[in-house]
Amino acid sequence: MQRDLIEPGYFDLQALAAYSSCSVRWLRDRLVDRLRPLPHYRIEGKILxxxxxxxxxxxxxxxxxxxxxxxxxxxSVVAHMRPSKRSA
Structure with missing residues (x-):
């Protein structure tokens, strides 16, 4: 009997790394990013x-x-603003 694959609603960091093609290290850094932290849940030390x-x-x-x-x-505008190099 073939089981239907159900996509998970929550990922741990290893599964999220596989899903997103990002490294676990990069994802961990995003958890504590001051400007745009990655939304996550901590349940008894487990990050989801x-x-x-x-x-x-x-x-x-x-x-x-x-x-x-x-x-x-x-x-083009920047090129026209630069002084031209003329030979002396």
């Missing part, structure tokens, strides 16, 4: 992270690429 909360926490770090051509425009 709710999958839904982790996904939300991670997605809040999403960086969207700049609009097309913006980098080129900025580079």
């Amino acid at each position: 992270v709710k999958r839904e909360e982790f996904d939300h926490w991670l997605s809040s770090s999403h960086i969207v690429n700049s609009p097309d051509g913006l980098i080129e425009i900025v580079d």
Whole structure:
């Protein structure tokens, strides 16, 4: 009989590392991050992270690429602001 796989609602750090492709060390550092700590629960010394909360926490770090051509425009403006090198 084949069992259905049920995705866990909570991960310990080892399972979260496998789920997220992040190291356990990196995840531990995020637990105590002063700016954006990773939401977690401590139950008798066991650290658990709710999958839904982790996904939300991670997605809040999403960086969207700049609009097309913006980098080129900025580079062009900066290039015009620099003094030109002329031979004396």
